[in-house]
Amino acid sequence: MKTGCSIVEKPKGGGGYHFQDWAYKAESSPGSRQIQLWHFILELLQKEEFRHVIAWQQGEYGEFVIKDPDEVARLWGRRKCKPQMNYDKLSRALRYYYNKRILHKTKGKRFTYKFNFNKLVMPNYPFINIRPNGAVPQSAPPVPSAASRFHFPPLDARSPTEDAQASRFPAGPLLQHTHDSHPNLNDRKTNPTELEDLSSEWQRSADLVASRNNINSSIGVPHQKRKPEIVLPLFARPGMYPDPHSPFSVSPLPGRGGVLNVPISPALSLTPTVFSYSPSPGLSPAFPGGNCFTFNPEEMKHYLQSQACSVFNYHLSPRTFPRYPGLFIPPPQRQLHPEEQPAFPIKLQPPPMGRKHRERHESSDDVGAVTQPQMAPIPHKMKVEPVSDDEPESQDLPLQEENPSKPRPNVIVDRERVSVFAKPTPLSWPAAAALPSAEPASVNIANKANSDQAEDDKPCRETAAAIGTPEKKEESSMPAKLRLKRRWNGERQVEEKNSKFSFCASDLGVTPVVGGPKVVADA
DNA sequence: TTCGGAATGA
DNA sequence: TCATTCCGAA
Numbered sequence: 001m002k003t004g005c006s007i008v009e010k011p012k013g014g015g016g017y018h019f020q021d022w023a024y025k026a027e028s029s030p031g032s033r034q035i036q037l038w039h040f041i042l043e044l045l046q047k048e049e050f051r052h053v054i055a056w057q058q059g060e061y062g063e064f065v066i067k068d069p070d071e072v073a074r075l076w077g078r079r080k081c082k083p084q085m086n087y088d089k090l091s092r093a094l095r096y097y098y099n100k101r102i103l104h105k106t107k108g109k110r111f112t113y114k115f116n117f118n119k120l121v122m123p124n125y126p127f128i129n130i131r132p133n134g135a136v137p138q139s140a141p142p143v144p145s146a147a148s149r150f151h152f153p154p155l156d157a158r159s160p161t162e163d164a165q166a167s168r169f170p171a172g173p174l175l176q177h178t179h180d181s182h183p184n185l186n187d188r189k190t191n192p193t194e195l196e197d198l199s200s201e202w203q204r205s206a207d208l209v210a211s212r213n214n215i216n217s218s219i220g221v222p223h224q225k226r227k228p229e230i231v232l233p234l235f236a237r238p239g240m241y242p243d244p245h246s247p248f249s250v251s252p253l254p255g256r257g258g259v260l261n262v263p264i265s266p267a268l269s270l271t272p273t274v275f276s277y278s279p280s281p282g283l284s285p286a287f288p289g290g291n292c293f294t295f296n297p298e299e300m301k302h303y304l305q306s307q308a309c310s311v312f313n314y315h316l317s318p319r320t321f322p323r324y325p326g327l328f329i330p331p332p333q334r335q336l337h338p339e340e341q342p343a344f345p346i347k348l349q350p351p352p353m354g355r356k357h358r359e360r361h362e363s364s365d366d367v368g369a370v371t372q373p374q375m376a377p378i379p380h381k382m383k384v385e386p387v388s389d390d391e392p393e394s395q396d397l398p399l400q401e402e403n404p405s406k407p408r409p410n411v412i413v414d415r416e417r418v419s420v421f422a423k424p425t426p427l428s429w430p431a432a433a434a435l436p437s438a439e440p441a442s443v444n445i446a447n448k449a450n451s452d453q454a455e456d457d458k459p460c461r462e463t464a465a466a467i468g469t470p471e472k473k474e475e476s477s478m479p480a481k482l483r484l485k486r487r488w489n490g491e492r493q494v495e496e497k498n499s500k501f502s503f504c505a506s507d508l509g510v511t512p513v514v515g516g517p518k519v520v521a522d523a
Numbered sequence: 524t525t526c527g528g529a530a531t532g533a
Numbered sequence: 534t535c536a537t538t539c540c541g542a543a
Contacts, residue, residue, distance in 0.1 A: 034533085036535070082537070093536055095526065110524070 037093045038102050038115070040076055050075075060106070062115035069111055 035043075044050040045064055053071045057063035066072050069087035077085025094113060097103035106112040 034535080080536085085537080089537060089539090091525075092527085092538080096536075098526090105525075107525095 035079065037076065037090070038097060040079060041072075041094075042115075044072065044075065057106075057109075057112060057114075060114065062117050063106055064113060064115070065109070066111040066113070 041054065041064070044054045045056055053068045053075070054064060054066050057065050066087075069090075073085050073087040073090045076090050077083055082089075094103055095105075098105065101116045103113050104116055106114050
């Protein structure tokens with residue numbers, strides 16, 4: 001009888017690679033303790049001796065190549081006691097993973113597949129970081145070059161022979177942990193030749209994770225599933241997150257940060273990913289000496305809020321924003337104190353053109369368009385002040401939508417314009433009223449000034465609106481000569497009267513304003 | 524070579 | 534459920 005066909009097909013502990021029980025016994029498949037194919041694939045991928053058979057594809061994160069399909073099939077068949085196994089059958093099993101989004105095929109590359117790790121992780125925990133650079137050891141999926149929010153754990157310090165980058169990826173599987181006891185190592189059949197040196201390391205990490213899971217529960221990270229959980233590691237080293245937007249803080253307790261127990265189970269419901277940009281970051285292998293997910297709730301909130309800000313400012317789909325129960329999403333432009341604003345240069349710019357507009361302009365401008373306010377005529381209506389009913393809509397709409405050369409009433413531009421020429425304009429936001437305390441001091445001042453001068457401004461605007469009505473009617477009824485003379489006199493009077501006149505660009509005539517008359521540009 | 528339907532088994 | 538097996542089609 002083959003030893004390789006025992007009921008419990010767990011890899012040997014000597015392989016430094018074992019899964020928790022749930023990996024062999026899916027929640028939904030009682031009685032089945034068989035290893036699943038994707039586990040087996042990962043297992044092979046992590047073993048040096050099978051590198052000639054199956055290997056990670058360098059440069060593509062999570063992508064692997066089956067170099068010897070027949071051999072892989074044979075190994076799989078041996079594992080499953082299916083001597084008739086061949087690559088055709090194995091690949092059929094792999095194809096079933098397509099729908100589950102565990103795997104997908106790399107088109108155009110023979111025998112090349114790619115793990116869809118992000119589908120598993122990102123929807124629930126988009127704030128997981130991956131180190132964006134670094135070479136990829138065989139024992140771990142290649143790291144994506146694209147910016148990602150995953151971090152791999154630091155490697156065990158005991159592997160000095162490996163290069164620094166490779167050392168981040170201890171040879172280990174997806175690290176999983178349940179509330180149950182660790183699997184019995186004796187339970188697994190052992191191949192003495194397979195990475196025995198890693199077993200103790202694995203056990204250590206499992207213990208480490210076990211202890212951290214307790215921490216996790218204490219910080220209130222919700223467990224989404226009771227049983228199958230996978231713990232992804234994160235760095236918690238000082239200076240690890242130069243990105244101010246990173247939700248991860250340096251744990252005050254090095255190596256003892258919060259742990260996110262990411263439920264990743266073969267039976268996991270794989271909902272569509274929230275982040276379409278996600279470059280398939282992966283489940284990191286075990287992380288012996290590494291740190292688990294570490295995050296500061298406040299910073300996470302900060303991160304999520306800033307993301308919400310981006311979602312709004314950039315007119316992204318709300319789906320882009322991660323679901324985070326209980327998170328209050330403040331209105332953009334408002335969440336930070338003024339002195340914090342430099343951290344969000346985005347706020348000082350109008351959002352990029354919407355898709356509609358972008359497509360329209362894409363042919364002419366591509367790269368710089370996003371960052372150039374004047375090129376982004378967004379139908380982003382920011383009411384600068386209460387609009388009276390008699391104010392024609394055309395004052396706003398053409399300005400913002402039709403005239404790309406005019407900056408939309410956005411923060412900086414308008415603030416300058418307003419403060420210089422007219423009045424402080426409140427940075428209005430639809431939801432601003434709901435967040436009075438979140439307003440920056442300057443905004444409060446602006447608002448106060450605005451409310452103080454609300455009546456001041458009214459005449460200005462009303463005048464602008466009225467210009468076309470009574471005075472013009474009167475003028476129109478008088479001879480042209482008289483009209484000119486009257487205008488001339490009026491303008492000169494105003495000029496002589498006060499040089500401190502405020503200015504209302506939209507006016508076409510002279511209008512005294514409370515606290516000072518206004519000179520109006522006669523365009 | 525890859526895909527996916529269908530029947531079937533564990 | 535997760536394969537396994539078979540097979541026709543692209």
